[in-house]
Amino acid sequence: MKLLILGGTRFLGRHLVTAAQARGHEITLFNRGNYSTGDFGAVEIIKGDRHSELHKLQGRRWDAVLDTSGHLPGAVRATAEVLSDEVERYVFISSQNAYKDVSVPGIEETYPLRTLTSEQLERANSIDTSGEPSYAELYGGLKALCEQAAEEVMPGRVLIIRPGLIVGPYDYTDRFTYWPVRVARGGTVLAPGHPDRFIQFIDVRDLAEWTISMVERKATGAYNAHGVPNSLTMKQLLDECKSVTGSDAQFTWVSEDFLLKENVAAWSELPLWLPEEAAPHLKGFMFISPDKAISAGLNSRPLRYTIRDILTWRQINDALKAGLDRDKERALLYKWHQTYGR
Numbered sequence: 001m002k003l004l005i006l007g008g009t010r011f012l013g014r015h016l017v018t019a020a021q022a023r024g025h026e027i028t029l030f031n032r033g034n035y036s037t038g039d040f041g042a043v044e045i046i047k048g049d050r051h052s053e054l055h056k057l058q059g060r061r062w063d064a065v066l067d068t069s070g071h072l073p074g075a076v077r078a079t080a081e082v083l084s085d086e087v088e089r090y091v092f093i094s095s096q097n098a099y100k101d102v103s104v105p106g107i108e109e110t111y112p113l114r115t116l117t118s119e120q121l122e123r124a125n126s127i128d129t130s131g132e133p134s135y136a137e138l139y140g141g142l143k144a145l146c147e148q149a150a151e152e153v154m155p156g157r158v159l160i161i162r163p164g165l166i167v168g169p170y171d172y173t174d175r176f177t178y179w180p181v182r183v184a185r186g187g188t189v190l191a192p193g194h195p196d197r198f199i200q201f202i203d204v205r206d207l208a209e210w211t212i213s214m215v216e217r218k219a220t221g222a223y224n225a226h227g228v229p230n231s232l233t234m235k236q237l238l239d240e241c242k243s244v245t246g247s248d249a250q251f252t253w254v255s256e257d258f259l260l261k262e263n264v265a266a267w268s269e270l271p272l273w274l275p276e277e278a279a280p281h282l283k284g285f286m287f288i289s290p291d292k293a294i295s296a297g298l299n300s301r302p303l304r305y306t307i308r309d310i311l312t313w314r315q316i317n318d319a320l321k322a323g324l325d326r327d328k329e330r331a332l333l334y335k336w337h338q339t340y341g342r
Contacts, residue, residue, distance in 0.1 A: 178323030
């Protein structure tokens, strides 16, 4: 198959390239050329900005386009319009943040999606989408509108993938990466909340390989792409990190009340931690149903391989973009022990 990937150089996109090449597909990348493609092998690269240079894609034919970089509905609509006669299928990488309500577990693909007011959409179109807080607040609604735009232009020809937290090598956010790296360093590790709290994520390679297989089957419709809910706890994750690394890490489980009083940022300073009492609207966030995708062949590799390969990519002394600063972690642990004698 001939596949066009929009983006394709940072995280999920580069793994889509690897998965597609392993299955013998011909790859074309369309991006601004901001990141290296030196290790991709034989891929065609069309350098261009999707917001102003879509004409560079006209007059070509691909079996499918995989959109890993669509954040604004206007841009997705314009892309779909340009490619509607050039590709058979539009694959849009969305997000579980597109759902309107994740306060209950078991969210399926038919649940209502977020909406935005015209004022919010106008604001989104006028800001940099690189991660500003104002954009982050609108992210889920924008993804939902992107899905809608693609389907309106190419009805019945769109495959929508809604992953949650994607983890693995080349994750430039370091959200999950913090835990394998921190445990590998050893010593006393601050662990958040309840050890038996369930967590949910997906290895980027499992997501990429399954997505390519769905393209091959010419699948359409929406799919939650996630790990199996209620199958992995925070304690099991940390214990597996310790087992894989062979470190001397010892875990001190610190209460959510204490962390909240100390203004520790959930999800960013302590990845995978969502405080139950402070975020009741997110109680179902780690319990999204992937049953439809699993029935369509989605598999999860053993956790130890994800941890091992992250540590092969990331060295334990690397500075990370997420997680607790070492000095702050030590200060919090000291205060916890002084306050509670634990």
